[in-house]
Amino acid sequence: xxxxxxxxxxxxxxxKLPSPNASVTNIELSGQASPADDVVVDVRGVNYGVDSRPxxxxxxxxxxxxxxxxxxxxxxxxKTTLLRLITxxxxxxQGQVVVFGQDVAGLGSSGIxxxxxxxxxxxxxxxxxxxxxxxxxxxxxxxxxxxxxxxLIRRLVLTKLQxxxxxxxxxxxxxxxSGGMARRVALARxxxxxxxxxxxxxxxxxxDPISLGMILRLIQKMNEALGITSIVVSHDVQELSTIxxxxxxxxxxxxxxxxxxxxLAQSHEEVVHQFMTGAAEGPVPFHYPASDxxxxxxxxxx
Amino acid sequence: MSxxxxxxxxxxxxxxxxxxxxxxxxxxxxxxxxxPGLIVLQIYNAGARSLxxxxxxxxxxxxxxxxxxxxxxxxxxxxxxxxxxxALGLLRExxxxxxxxxxxGRAGTAxxxxxxxxxxxxxxxAMEIMAVNPLRYVAxxxxxxxxxxxxxxxxxxxxxxxxxAQLVGVWQMGVDKGSFWSQxxxxxxxRDVWEGIAKSLAFGFTCSLIAVHEGYNTEPTxxxxxxxxTRTVVASSVLILLLDYILTAAFQS
Numbered sequence: 310x311x312x313x314x315x316x317x318x319x320x321x322x323x324x325k326l327p328s329p330n331a332s333v334t335n336i337e338l339s340g341q342a343s344p345a346d347d348v349v350v351d352v353r354g355v356n357y358g359v360d361s362r363p364x365x366x367x368x369x370x371x372x373x374x375x376x377x378x379x380x381x382x383x384x385x386x387x388k389t390t391l392l393r394l395i396t397x398x399x400x401x402x403q404g405q406v407v408v409f410g411q412d413v414a415g416l417g418s419s420g421i422x423x424x425x426x427x428x429x430x431x432x433x434x435x436x437x438x439x440x441x442x443x444x445x446x447x448x449x450x451x452x453x454x455x456x457x458x459x460x461l462i463r464r465l466v467l468t469k470l471q472x473x474x475x476x477x478x479x480x481x482x483x484x485x486x487s488g489g490m491a492r493r494v495a496l497a498r499x500x501x502x503x504x505x506x507x508x509x510x511x512x513x514x515x516x517d518p519i520s521l522g523m524i525l526r527l528i529q530k531m532n533e534a535l536g537i538t539s540i541v542v543s544h545d546v547q548e549l550s551t552i553x554x555x556x557x558x559x560x561x562x563x564x565x566x567x568x569x570x571x572x573l574a575q576s577h578e579e580v581v582h583q584f585m586t587g588a589a590e591g592p593v594p595f596h597y598p599a600s601d602x603x604x605x606x607x608x609x610x611x
Numbered sequence: 612m613s614x615x616x617x618x619x620x621x622x623x624x625x626x627x628x629x630x631x632x633x634x635x636x637x638x639x640x641x642x643x644x645x646x647p648g649l650i651v652l653q654i655y656n657a658g659a660r661s662l663x664x665x666x667x668x669x670x671x672x673x674x675x676x677x678x679x680x681x682x683x684x685x686x687x688x689x690x691x692x693x694x695x696x697x698a699l700g701l702l703r704e705x706x707x708x709x710x711x712x713x714x715x716g717r718a719g720t721a722x723x724x725x726x727x728x729x730x731x732x733x734x735x736x737a738m739e740i741m742a743v744n745p746l747r748y749v750a751x752x753x754x755x756x757x758x759x760x761x762x763x764x765x766x767x768x769x770x771x772x773x774x775x776a777q778l779v780g781v782w783q784m785g786v787d788k789g790s791f792w793s794q795x796x797x798x799x800x801x802r803d804v805w806e807g808i809a810k811s812l813a814f815g816f817t818c819s820l821i822a823v824h825e826g827y828n829t830e831p832t833x834x835x836x837x838x839x840x841t842r843t844v845v846a847s848s849v850l851i852l853l854l855d856y857i858l859t860a861a862f863q864s
Contacts, residue, residue, distance in 0.1 A: 436736065453743045
């Protein structure tokens with residue numbers, strides 16, 4: 310594998326221009342002033358909590374068509390929760406999540422399913438269906454949503470498996486795959502219906518450097534070759550900075566910084582600096598809140 | 612007092628959750644009927660794979676029933692009625708109840724842990740994101756497969772049980788073979804058979820609903836899957852015996 314992660318050079322945005330009508334609708338629905346903005350996911354002032362524990366307090370972020378948007382943040386800041394909101398698995402208690410110009414909270418179950426057909430998602434552990442082989446896993450969404458003839462399904466699935474380099478593994482069961490392979494199969498499954506948005510939940514966690522490089526290259530390839538809008542949730546700063554067009558750093562339930570990875574790296578804000586450099590102490594404390602250390606050690610009773 | 616209130620509230624809440632789940636799943640059973648292959652697979656999983664334990668238990672229960680029945684009936688000099696006693700005991704009571712208890716332990720736990728692991732490994736969420744309703748694809752076929760498999764298993768249990776009873780009664784205890792079968796034919800009518808079928812349908816419905824519901828709502832951890840499996844066995848067993856009493860009383864009145 311002689312492939313190297315690409316250098317961190319800013320690239321031009323190569324998305325298809327929306328038709329005039331479509332852009333007018335978008336402007337009306339998403340309330341944008343400039344026609345150049347083509348926002349596919351718009352999170353506006355979202356408040357959300359689980360069991361009275363607040364996770365988001367006034368969260369705002371936008372994902373633009375054809376770009377790779379990175380969502381970073383320390384563990385436990387609700388990155389995965391944000392994905393649940395975008396995919397309409399949860400609804401915010403306040404604020405709006407607008408996807409493809411529609412407020413997710415206002416969609417019925419058929420509307421939600423219609424929206425999800427335009428999305429693909431790569432789960433952290435792949436989430437392959439364990440009772441089917443690799444081929445059937447990738448064919449699953451096609452069989453469920455279309456009545457394409459078998460030879461066509463076969464070609465479609467093999468094409469996608471070839472794209473992730475696992476055409477030869479078509480007959481293996483998910484239990485026989487390594488972590489990196491399972492994630493690549495899941496990626497083939499996520500793109501088999503040609504989604505407009507591809508969501509990656511922690512795609513780099515627990516991978517060896519070779520698998521990590523492969524996934525990184527695939528994310529970029531999907532974006533460049535297919536023009537798929539990508540949302541990558543991760544805390545791997547180095548990896549993300551090589552591919553992301555735009556980054557958001559979440560902390561304390563809101564966006565603390567946004568911009569290109571280079572802008573974030575040069576930020577002087579304390580939280581951003583701590584996160585980008587991986588310092589143990591900073592606004593995000595090393596110690597979980599506790600009573601006085603000395604007093605607790607010296608106390609007779611626990 | 613407040614503790615008791617808490618238990619009652621929790622009980623009502625869980626009952627309500629199961630009822631809502633049932634309605635949502637029943638709605639999805641209609642489109643799921645369009646995929647008979649999935650249902651047949653689940654009948655195979657829940658039914659055919661439980662056959663060995665059902666057949667072994669049926670044989671032993673029938674044999675014990677004949678042994679006990681013979682001792683009791685011989686006291687009153689009516690040991691020829693052994694066929695009737697065994698048939699009625701198996702058809703109306705032991706067949707459906709023991710089959711259901713074994714089903715809860717064998718197929719119910721398998722269903723719960725399978726669906727629970729699918730929950731824990733995000734497979735159900737992945738289906739949701741792929742715009743495939745897991746209630747339709749995973750829950751409904753398993754539920755229907757269980758409801759269909761239970762009366763079939765109870766039928767097998769009864770057949771093998773009668774064979775076991777005959778083996779012990781006729782060959783070991785020396786009851787006349789002719790009177791064993793003819794008295795059975797005279798005394799058993801369709802009402803008795805129907806009582807057994809109705810019971811095993813009710814038990815199949817209850818066991819499958821509990822197993823699928825517990826699996827579907829498992830807390831997505833290793834401990835959560837274990838707890839859900841235990842709850843399936845406990846809740847199914849208690850409900851089977853409670854329902855059995857209610858149905859027996861209803862059929863007698």
